[in-house]
Amino acid sequence: MGVMLEKLAAQESRRMLDDDELAARAERLSEQYLQGRAAPDTVRWVTNQNSAGLVHPRRGQYSPLAPAAGMPEYVIDYVMLHELAHLLVPDHGPRFWKLLESYPRTERARGFLDGVAAADRLPNPQRNRDDARGE
Secondary structure (H helix, E strand, C coil), rough: HHHHHHHHHHHHHHCCCCCHHHHHHHHHHHHHCCCCCCCCCEEECCCCCCCEEEEECCCCCEEHHHHHCCCCCHHHHHHHHHHHHCCCCCCCHHHHHHHCCCCCCHHHHHHHHHHHHHHHCCHHHHHHHHHHHHH
16 A cells, blocks of 8 residues: 555646646547546646646636645546536436546546546545644
């Protein structure tokens, strides 16, 4: 488990895409998997959310969560597609999931994200020691 968390931490240290690169990636993903129908006016990273991203369909804004930047490319693409799909369908009903069927790594990415969420819930002896020392 420690090795997995160390690898994730190393990946998080990678350079985040700037807003222009992020917008270009969103456009490419929309074209490739959503027939170009999800076209946000703005795309920018956010750091203050508890979800994978923030979508404002009426304002045409999409903001993926910054920690996703350190995840594998296929997971970033899935997270971006997931949020872009919300520009077209606001809920998680059958129409929404139908949009994501075209991305071949949907299930793998969802499994990865489930694993990350589960790891966050596990006790971390190092974190507990650091907390006890006030670090």
